[in-house]
Amino acid sequence: MSALPRILLITDSSRGIGAETAIRAAERGYWIALNYSSDDDGARKTExxxxxxxxxxxxxxxDIADPRAVTRLFATGMSRSLLKL
Known part of the structure; x- marks a missing residue:
């Protein structure tokens, strides 16, 4: 039986500390859910x-400042995206 993947959700990860954290965690074997609000180019670059x-x-x-967006993030967006991995 194989171990389940370690999945890490990192908010504001399209630039700066968030992006660096995502990159380093991926290097250590984590699957990354790369959350961002509006910086499509930065998210694409980190990805x-x-x-x-x-x-x-x-x-x-x-946008994690919006409670409804967070609910959608977990209910649909993140699960659909991670299933593609």
Whole structure:
């Protein structure tokens, strides 16, 4: 029986500390749910960096300041994105 993947949701991960945390966690074998609000280009760049190094990543946009967006993030967006990995 294989172990379940370790999945890490990192908010505001399209740039700065969030992006660096996502990249380093992916290097350590975590599957990354890359959350961002509006920086599509930054999220895409971080996602590409993780994939190029062999990591598993799914970008999941949501404004975590909005409680309804957080509910949607967990109810649909994140699960659908991670199922593709």
């Amino acid at each position: 590409e960096t993780i994939r190029e190094s062999g990591g598993k990543v799914a970008a999941v946009p949501a």
